[in-house]
Amino acid sequence: MSVLTIRKINKTYGNEAVLHDINIDMQDGEFLILVGPSGCGKTTLLNMIAGLESVTGGEIAIDGRRINGLGPRDRNIAMVFQSYALYPNMTVRGNISFGLEMRKVPRPRRSEIVNRVAKTLQIEHLLDRKPAALSGGQRQRVAIGRALAREPSLFLFDEPLSALDAKLRDEMRTELKILHQRLKTSMVYVTHDQIEAMTLGDRIAVMYGGRVQQLGAPQDIYDNPTNRFVAGFIGSPAMNFIPCELAEENGAFGVRLSGGEETRLLPLPDAIADKLKSWGRGKAVLGVRPEHVTPSTAEQQTEAVSCPVNVVEPTGPNTYVFSKVNDVEIIVRCTPGHAPEAGSRAKLEFDLSKALFFDPETDDRVA
Amino acid sequence: MAANSPAASAGTYRSSRWREHLDTVLPKLTLVPTGAAALIFLYGFIAWTIWLSFTKSTLLPNNRFAGLAQYRFLFKLDTWWVSVTNLVIFGVLYIVICLAIGLFLAILIDQKIRAENLLRTIYLYPLALSLVVTGVAWKWILNPDLGLQSVVRSLGFTHFTFDWLVQPHMAIYTIVIAAVWQASGFVMALFLAGLRGIDGAIIKAAQIDGASLPRIYLRIIIPSLRPVFFSAVILLVSMAIKSFDLIIALTGGGPGYATWLPAIFMYNYGFNRGQIGLGTAAAVLMMLAVALALLPLILSELKEKRRASTR
Numbered sequence: 046m047s048v049l050t051i052r053k054i055n056k057t058y059g060n061e062a063v064l065h066d067i068n069i070d071m072q073d074g075e076f077l078i079l080v081g082p083s084g085c086g087k088t089t090l091l092n093m094i095a096g097l098e099s100v101t102g103g104e105i106a107i108d109g110r111r112i113n114g115l116g117p118r119d120r121n122i123a124m125v126f127q128s129y130a131l132y133p134n135m136t137v138r139g140n141i142s143f144g145l146e147m148r149k150v151p152r153p154r155r156s157e158i159v160n161r162v163a164k165t166l167q168i169e170h171l172l173d174r175k176p177a178a179l180s181g182g183q184r185q186r187v188a189i190g191r192a193l194a195r196e197p198s199l200f201l202f203d204e205p206l207s208a209l210d211a212k213l214r215d216e217m218r219t220e221l222k223i224l225h226q227r228l229k230t231s232m233v234y235v236t237h238d239q240i241e242a243m244t245l246g247d248r249i250a251v252m253y254g255g256r257v258q259q260l261g262a263p264q265d266i267y268d269n270p271t272n273r274f275v276a277g278f279i280g281s282p283a284m285n286f287i288p289c290e291l292a293e294e295n296g297a298f299g300v301r302l303s304g305g306e307e308t309r310l311l312p313l314p315d316a317i318a319d320k321l322k323s324w325g326r327g328k329a330v331l332g333v334r335p336e337h338v339t340p341s342t343a344e345q346q347t348e349a350v351s352c353p354v355n356v357v358e359p360t361g362p363n364t365y366v367f368s369k370v371n372d373v374e375i376i377v378r379c380t381p382g383h384a385p386e387a388g389s390r391a392k393l394e395f396d397l398s399k400a401l402f403f404d405p406e407t408d409d410r411v412a
Numbered sequence: 413m414a415a416n417s418p419a420a421s422a423g424t425y426r427s428s429r430w431r432e433h434l435d436t437v438l439p440k441l442t443l444v445p446t447g448a449a450a451l452i453f454l455y456g457f458i459a460w461t462i463w464l465s466f467t468k469s470t471l472l473p474n475n476r477f478a479g480l481a482q483y484r485f486l487f488k489l490d491t492w493w494v495s496v497t498n499l500v501i502f503g504v505l506y507i508v509i510c511l512a513i514g515l516f517l518a519i520l521i522d523q524k525i526r527a528e529n530l531l532r533t534i535y536l537y538p539l540a541l542s543l544v545v546t547g548v549a550w551k552w553i554l555n556p557d558l559g560l561q562s563v564v565r566s567l568g569f570t571h572f573t574f575d576w577l578v579q580p581h582m583a584i585y586t587i588v589i590a591a592v593w594q595a596s597g598f599v600m601a602l603f604l605a606g607l608r609g610i611d612g613a614i615i616k617a618a619q620i621d622g623a624s625l626p627r628i629y630l631r632i633i634i635p636s637l638r639p640v641f642f643s644a645v646i647l648l649v650s651m652a653i654k655s656f657d658l659i660i661a662l663t664g665g666g667p668g669y670a671t672w673l674p675a676i677f678m679y680n681y682g683f684n685r686g687q688i689g690l691g692t693a694a695a696v697l698m699m700l701a702v703a704l705a706l707l708p709l710i711l712s713e714l715k716e717k718r719r720a721s722t723r
């Protein structure tokens with residue numbers, strides 16, 4: 046059964062439309078990520094699900110029940126905020142049990158739940174402290190604990206980890222994932238961090254400009270983005286976009302690539318070539334991920350393009366090489382030790398079976 | 413750079429030393445006049461006042477030691493006890509009503525009612541008026557023959573009476589009215605600043621937790637304004653104890669001595685009736701009261717500092 050259904054949701058502030066025709070259907074127990082750049086409307090959408098923001102048009106249902114007009118307290122949801130939003134005057138215990146108290150849960154049951162939640166999140170020793178006496182990570186745990194206490198149908202997280210430092214963020218991310226696997230509750234999780242999105246989500250909704258650009262499983266979105274925005278947003282370092290000419294020579298259909306010296310026509314696999322032929326234009330944007338371009342080791346490689354090596358950046362597990370093809374900068378991922386030297390030239394091989402093509406005008410995917 | 417060559421640096425050595433010296437001394441030097449003035453006119457005169465309260469000074473200060481005689485005499489005076497009782501009535505009502513109105517207005521404004529800027533200006537305006545102007549204005553408003561009472565009577569309610577100003581037992585409440593009118597806007601500004609400092613997400617979280625708006629205010633927002641309450645109370649206490657000009661302008665201490673406060677008492681005995689010893693004794697007691705009111709603030713400030721430095 047679907048726990049959350051969002052149908053044709055619109056939102057306008059005054060004359061400014063910030064959300065357009067959002068449709069999402071979420072299965073019970075799913076971990077759904079809303080990801081997108083700043084200002085794309087993630088928080089607005091989440092607040093509309095929570096009932097903190099009115100719905101301009103469309104319908105939201107939780108557990109099959111239409112909730113458009115209901116207040117936040119009647120929606121059976123819990124929310125974790127980016128700023129934690131702990132009640133500063135209450136102890137951790139008070140913070141966790143406040144929602145239960147407001148829902149008239151009897152006192153003994155309340156303390157039972159508080160203890161259970163504290164144990165789950167390992168914050169038992171903090172129960173009598175005020176939020177001001179907690180570290181950022183501990184506050185975040187308490188904020189999650191406050192949400193867990195109520196056993197709602199749906200958890201909403203608004204960038205819960207973005208205020209933490211990098212190391213703690215990684216730890217909490219893993220913990221959240223474990224928590225979700227154990228509790229199997231439905232969660233909607235907002236982030237602008239695509240790594241968080243990839244690692245946590247069962248499904249990801251990539252948003253941009255108030256629209257859901259693509260909704261799907263992380264790997265699917267990574268491999269098969271529907272447009273140039275999604276392709277560039279998901280993945281780090283970002284996908285390379287190379288404007289190029291499509292041409293047919295000696296019966297081979299391919300792309301023309303040049304590293305500044307001679308121009309090569311690299312033939313495309315049949316499946317891609319067929320799509321591009323039926324699309325029928327001469328110019329496209331080639332999208333290729335950094336890991337699908339490799340410096341060639343073989344001496345006589347006909348399908349490699351000789352390119353300049355401008356900068357070499359070792360990061361430990363990978364070394365990134367910055368080069369230039371068709372006058373745009375591209376990033377190439379190499380294994381350390383096999384990276385070419387900065388200032389030299391290298392032959393780059395393009396794995397065109399993984400290549401994507403976008404319409405230069407509309408940015409839609411064409412192959 | 414010239415200073416890098418050996419000859420030049422030898423030449424400028426002395427003058428740069430001297431300038432360095434001046435740099436450290438000058439700031440202290442500029443503070444000397446202020447410091448000396450504070451020392452003499454503030455602490456010197458406090459000390460002198462305390463000393464005078466133990467002497468037999470009458471019309472002119474003298475140094476004939478009298479022990480606690482002035483204090484003993486003071487405690488036997490009806491006027492003193494009226495002043496103290498008035499201070500308690502005035503102080504409690506003034507502080508409680510100011511806090512209540514200030515908080516209420518601040519919450520209203522924070523709930524985004526319209527014309528916030530206009531309202532804030534209106535509420536804060538009284539504070540910009542001198543207390544004497546406030547006193548005179550309310551003197552006219554409350555005067556039975558000129559103000560509110562006569563206006564309402566002229567509207568046809570001929571039995572309407574509002575003559576607290578001339579009723580010995582009620583006159584002190586007119587001072588409460590005027591003083592509250594003057595200060596509650598200021599208290600509102602304090603609370604508004606406190607409310608604005610509260611993260612809006614806290615309110616959203618409480619809504620999701622199922623709390624109604626009054627509940628949210630009672631259980632979360634107002635309790636977390638504790639520091640604001642604290643500073644507001646401290647400020648109001650010291651303002652209440654020091655009240656002088658408002659009363660002089662509004663009732664002149666009358667009818668009779670019905671609206672005397674300790675400050676009026678001190679002024680009357682010290683300067684009008686040639687009882688400097690008695691007046692200074694009252695002044696010393698007032699200073700003790702202010703100090704007691706301010707002590708918690710100072711202590712908590714120190715505690716904050718210590719906590720911050722150990723962190």
Ligand SMILES: Nc1ncnc2c1ncn2[C@@H]1O[C@H](COP(=O)(O)OP(=O)(O)OP(=O)(O)O)[C@@H](O)[C@H]1O
Pocket residue numbers: 058061063081082083084085086087088089090237
């Ligand atoms: N109360 C409001 N009135 C008018 N416009 C608003 C209001 N709240 C948000 N917006 C606009 O709606 C758009 C979406 O805002 P939203 O807060 O949902 O972005 P977001 O995706 O959460 O961004 P971020 O990652 O920075 O949190 C923004 O362009 C913002 O300017």
Ligand SMILES: [Mg+2]
Pocket residue numbers: 087088089
């Ligand atoms: Mg946001």
